[in-house]
Amino acid sequence: MQKVKKAYPFDEIEPKWQKCWIKNRFFKVDIKDFRNKYYCLVMFPYPSAKLHVGHGRNYIIGDVVARYKMMRGFNVLTPMGWDAFGLPAENAAIKDKTHPKKHTFNNIKTMKSQLKEWGVGYDWSREITSCQPDYYKWTQWIFLKLFEKKLAYRKKAFVNWCPSCDTTLANEQVIQGTCERCNTPVTQKDLEQWFFKITDYAERLLSDINKLRDWPERVKTMQKNWIGKSLGVNIRFPVVGSDKVLTCFTTRVDTIFGATYMVLAAEHPLLEELMKNVKNKNKILKFVEKVRNESKIKRSQADIEKKGIFTGRYVINPMNNKKIPLWVANYVLMEYGTGAVMAVPAHDQRDFEFAKKYRLPIDVVIVPVPEFETFQLYTETIFLAHALEGDGIMVNSGQFNGLPSRKAVKRIADFMQKNGIGHRTIQYKLRDWLISRQRYWGAPIPILYCNRCGTVPVPEKDLPVILPTGLKSNPRGENPLKDSKNFVNATCPKCKGNARREIDTMDTFVDSSWYFLRYISSQLNDKPFEKEDVDKWLPVDQYIGGVEHAILHLLYSRFITKVLFDSGFISFDEPFKNLFTQGMIIKNGAKMSKSKGNVVSPDELIKKYGTDTVRLYTLFMGPPEKDAEWSDRGVEGAYRFLGRVWRLVERITVSLLAPQSGAKQSQGGINDSLKRKTHQTIKKVTDDLEKGFHFNTAISAVMELVNEMYIAIEKKEIRRDILKEAIKIVIVLLSPFVPHIAEELWEKLGGKSSVLKQNWPEFEQQFLAEETHTIPVQINGRLRSKVNVPFGIDKEALKEKVLSDEKTRNYLKNLAVERWIIIPNKLVNIVSANK
């Protein structure tokens, strides 16, 4: 084995300081002391496997923020816990023939020691674990609160089913028709399930996005799109020869006169009734059956061939009383709108394709403005290549002819409202949150089914409904709770008769939708949290985590927060003030994962270079919000820099002891410039941290200062006090990034208490200004020379100086100066032409 000479004894100092921080409880916070509070929260991890450097980025960023804020005098709360329920633990346990609980706690142990190795500081006294009864008791309590407010309800519905995970999924967990976890195509099942009525909050979840000023734009956009608000009109179409009316939603009422047929979704509830006396009934129903059985993934592909069948029935277009045919087709979704669509082939591409295929009429009712004059003549027989989806002028639309289509949207909607044809409405894409899971490793839903009393919530005093930990999941993943008589058989709290316990457990996203509240009062037994404290400490000042939670976790947490706010349990209605989403760490062009075999384990790196090196490189490799490729060379560079800092301190300590002659009073030159650089660096690093998460540039600024110190130290005339100030600043500025080496060097320099206890340095304006400086001289925008002039020199003197510059004069020989552009203290540009 090759022997690597250590640049500094990181292996001795790192454990030393980690122990010290714990011993001195640097990260323990007194919750009653909320003055200057700062809640710094990193998304709590799912205890699945050993952490790799990609995970590390998350925690390191959080640690830097926490340490920096502490040095700025904030009372920083930085807690950690475990999102410990869930399918992967159960599946892993099945595979390893162990229990998910054991599996989970083993992982927690490993991960906890890894976090400690990274030197990431947390207030471990607030640790929470979502699979423990003292936590899930309150998850169940939240369920009961929602149940009381009728925001938790059970209904039979077509739900997303993952055949591989053997459970239902929320809409948010279906990614392009496949299961979020295992990529298995999701099927539909008609099941009785528990939902949270998040749709009641759609409008607030949408409009309050405006309150989230410091959230990444893309996360806000993703949430907006997910909520998917559309303004439109529900129009009533009477069915010919029936007393039924079919309502359909449209955002484009202006196209109503172009509606030449109507389409129903295969799942439409009136379909079967309408088919009763139709000739081709059997053929039609067979088609409907086929469409219903097609998997969601297949049906949701935009390029799937549109298929439909005429139902034999007609409806009346209420605006022009035209009789139009009623179809069923595979491209209409039951989940959105009303499951019935008025088809306007001239102005909707999907309808257009469908109409072409089945030779249905295509009536143009809006003509694009540029073509209006000529186009009008052709509208009867026009042969379109595609639908005209844009705005234009109304034609063939009765009394609305000649109006701009935008205006017609309002006029027609008004007309419909007045005449009872339709009414304005709002549609959201957001659906209710399906929260029941047919799996074992989750928080039991606190509900009982009594033959006499029906669905009965477990009384609050009986919480928690304990999840029996002695059960084994059977290999198919079926919920073993159903065979646990002790669990299932219960007494009805109302009538004391026999009752059956709900065996479904809650989606783990319910667990994580409120954990940030529990940290405040993690030990509390009789309440989920202390309102007084929670109101003081929340919203979270800085939330840090992966962008993969942009919709799921962040939307659910916002929802639960709003529900708790409405019930008066808390006094704020948004949980996270600022959100930072870090980029992934890539290796060999792919996201790190065990299956790809490109995982960089921190253990070896820490053994070889120490934690501080791993931290420094992670922060220096690029802007933290961007994905970044891991480079082993880069790690070495970080290690080299820390060695350089270490040796710098050694040299300075030695030189401080040696007698110094003459330099004491030395002014100007290197002393001034090092002093200036020191204060410039304070400014730069502080700005980088205050303005955002610019760790990479903050670190490079400190590197520059260190480089300058190496130059300065070679010079005899460097003053010790200036050198000493500089090195202290280097250490303090570096301490949030590389806390171990910073502590050690701080101590070496005679620091009495921890660097963490130091105040963040302030730069002094007076040292920033230079007496003289070099400014560029451009001729016609091209850099030609530079002149050294006193700072703040007036324009005339500057011109004179520039004109006396030999290089500049050479260039100007054959030119006539036309204009001077002088930006004070920045640049000179001489505009000139040939003589």
Place this chain on the structure above:
RNA sequence: GCGAGAGUGGCGAAACUGGAAUACGCUUACGGCUUAGGACCGUAUGCCUUCGGGCGUGGGGGUUCGACUCCCCCCUCUCGCACCA
């Protein structure tokens, strides 16, 4: 298709409200120190060059004394959503 973000040396990347493009780091080369070094210290490192200079921030145009930065058009990549009526 819709939405968001991005395109700068051999590589990761800097550049604040338009004002010296490539800071900092990696890589590479050379020199020093060394028994030796893949350690350390130092110098150089965008491209072309007839050594005057010329060209350079995805491409093309524009505004400006001056554009990585602002405006218009186009190309490429990443991410998210996607038959949402």
